[in-house]
Amino acid sequence: MNGMVEKLSTLGPEMCLLIGGCICLVTGLDRLGAVRRATVWVAALSLVCAGFLTVDFEAHDHGVFRVGGMAPYIKLIVCGVGLILLMIAAGVPMQLRQTVQAENAKDFEPGDILRGEFFAFFLFSLTGVMLCASADDLVWLFLALELTSLPTYVMVATAREKTMAQESAVKYFFLGAMSAAVFLYGFALIYGATGFTSFDMIRQTAAMQIETHGAITPMLLIGMVLAVIGVCFKIAAVPMHFYAADVYEGASTPVTAFLAFTPKVAGFVALILLLGLVAWFPVDGEFVQLPPVLVALLWIIAVLTMSVGNVLGLLQKSVKRTLAYSSIAHSGYILMGVLVGPGLVGTHGAVGDGIAAVLFYLPAYGLATIASFAVIGCMRRNGEEADSFDDLSGLARRHPWLAWIMMLSVFSLLGIPPFVGFLGKVYLFGSAIQAQYIWLVVIAVVNSAVSAGYYLHILAACFFGDPDKDVQRYPAPGRRLGAGIAAFGCIALGFLGGWIVNATHDANIPGVDKSAAPITLDDSDDQVSATKP
């Protein structure tokens, strides 16, 4: 019981968001329009409060403010990016919203209209991500992952008029349920192999197995493999990526932006925590690396994910689908960092810590992707959501600001210096080189080059095409502002990313003892001395 109370006391930010979500449910249903309109502000306020609570808890623990762990880092990122996502979702002017709200509730379309439940689900999903980050038990992790996903199914389905949204919601739900079954099966096997659900105890059991047998038992390994494949659904990695393009296309654009970021963060956090159960801790003073089976699995998934994402991205006609495949490809890059793990951190500086690179890349990728989806969300063709490359044609002539936002985010995704995406790629690729995954880096580099094809296609449409009269800008100032902030973040973090780098470098993964990581690189020393006489 005491353990429970202690645990709850660390969950201030999560509880804050949960309460905020519940209040949104109430205010969204209120009879008074003024109260209904306040829903957005309630959501924003709870995000800000959660951010402050995260900082405050950290300051309380460490005496001074410092982002000293993966959980608070992820929580802060979620609060920050969550605010931008909220701006994009809520950026519809008052009059438009009121009239439609008053008329009838049937034509709900989250890109155009606001309803209380939408924000409640929004906050619940973010709560799920935060809970993932602070998970220390398999059951907890499972529940947190589901809390992240379940609201998103509803968010996709809320656009009632669009059949495509219904279709994608159903697809998303069933495939999501299947993936949940897969990783739950994996969790069950892990439990069966070790007899515990608590991360600490599993880790100790795994350490004992390694100590006695030299490796973890096959049952634990199978459990891990299943869990990893199941979590691949959340990060839209091959072979669980099939839903991504359809769902991203069918969902309303602000929801798509949300989907491209939130479940992905939860998925990667879960992946890091799960892999930390069987590796990255010292046994007999030696640093345990991932078992070869998992290394091979992650290597193959990473390569397939980035290649499939980029190649299929080239073939798309819809901008949203293109960006969906781009987000799949980015999952592949990020998996490189997961594969490298936190090991091999020498005295050489930050590069080499794959997990830190993942943590850095997540907001970098998130900001750029969100900005690009938000720009698409600002355009309408005859009242319908803009989607094709033609709809973006001549954007630079008619709405230069939107076009420049698109340009910044696309260059950041492409990894052009000095935008933050470039730093992220240097971080990831550098870590992979340091871990001697040279071929993986070469494949990733070629993939980045391939991705230039479709990213430039987007830019070519925006800048080189002629404007189309049927395409109008949707009057959504908040959405434009959100896009602008996200794009500005891509530049600003490109120059001032040092703070985040330090934060990610400090971010200790619970249970993973970095101090045990080998300081010098024995292999490479041999390599150098081999050339000596």
Place this chain on the structure above:
Amino acid sequence: MDFQAFLQSLQPLLIPAMILFPLAGGILLLLLPRHELHKICYGTFYTTFITLLLALTAAGVFDWERSGEVQLKFDLNWINAFGLRLEGGVDSLSMWFVLLTTFLMPLVMLEAFTHLRQRTGDRAKEFFFWLLFAESAMIAAFCATDLIFFYVCYEFTLIPLFFLIGVFGSTDRKKAAMVYFCYSFTGSMLMLAGILYVAWFNTTLPVEELVATGALAADTRLALPQLGEWTFNFNHLKEAAQYMDGTQQAFVLLALMCGFAVKVPMFPVHTWLPLAHTEAPTAGSVDLAAVMLKLGSYGMLRFALPTAPIAVVDYAPFIAVLCVIGILYTGLICWVQKDLKKLIAYSSVSHMGFVVLGLFAINNIAIGGSVFYMLSHGLSTGALFLCVGMMYTRLHTRQMSDLSGLGKQFPVWAFFVIFFALCSVGLPGLNGFPGEFLTLMGTFQAPLLGWPFALAAGLGMIVAAMYILYFVGKVIFGPLKIPTDTSHGPIETHDLNFKEICTLAPIAVVCLWLGLYPNPVLVTVEEAIDPIIIPAERVMQARLEAAPIETADGSNADWRGQTLAANAEGGEP
């Protein structure tokens, strides 16, 4: 006295100011209202002109006695944890390229002002913004002494050209812009992987051990404190790369060459260039031909040659073969071109083949000639593109079949065309000659290449004379023929106006000066070249002495010498 001290303290700011000034000017330009064309034009011109003055000031402050040293250094922290710094400075090599860039830019702008509305519509300020952006990026790339900083600027030159071609180009602009970007980006991503690999190798260097065994001189260690740490400072990486074995260096050279060869462009990867040139607006073509292509060869010289000396020595003949094929093959392609811009574009490929051939001859004469050739090619090809552009704004065609005998109608224009064409062919007394001659002489003397390469490249000069004279004869002499098709706009038949003469005359003067008195460039550049070729020369030396070292007991041979000897033994093809 105080004033002197004050000026001294300003020196490190000179280069950053020169880099940032055009960019700042470009951003201010974007804030002007779009219909005020006059203000936009004057703003652009003065921005580039002041940048030129800054560059001249830098050249004045620069101590030419110590021209091999990096001077006017600046150093800014970017991301500490990655070892990313914005570090730069100029030696004589960089200085000459900076001068070339800043000298051409105001002239390019001057040319762009005529018929501005016709060419750019209401997007003039965007046009000039991208040009100024490109200028900043190019200057910064030539000044960078940190590999990642160089890479950043190198990538940055892609973006403005992408938009200049894509937005302001002619009919097939979209495809040209995409092809250009994709080609260059693919190459430079591979280059990034190579750079990261070298940086990683540096972190694995057992520095203390090397110092203890005497393989690494103690004063070198003191001069390079970050050896063995995560850094991208080129001096450190260059030193670290010397400890790589032949295979590792071969991969690094391959990665770097992927990036640079596309930019130059060398023979098999040159296909983007004619497309990009024909579609680009004149200002873009001039930028591309005169300066951006040089970034590729400059990168090879500055970064590839010293980083991977063993691989360079191993593979120099292969690269030289590609160069020779490029020279002859693209020279012959020039001969059958019908489009004027395409002809000059292909001639660029052919000429750049000479440049790269000279670089991989690895001796002072050839590389000095090659650097001189880069500068003079920038001037003469840039000027030829300007000439073609001027004619295109009058007659709206670039097809040679539509044009003939223009010398009668446009005598001043014809004078300049013939002048720059002769520069480009390498007539003695003009700027093309010293570079071409020295490159060939150096190639002839190079132990790695020798006379077959010099002979083959010499044939290239004859081909060049053929196509250039064919082009001049066809377009300028013969019966007068001017297109009558006015569908693209009214045909203008007046000769060059004062503004256009002001554009071309300064280039012609500099061409003549460089042709008659090339010594200032050659002498100052030589000192900067020495440290670049020393590693490769040492490898060649070690190969010659490989046998004695093997038989000796090795007690006095240094660590590196033995590695090289071992490599020479194992790595000889």
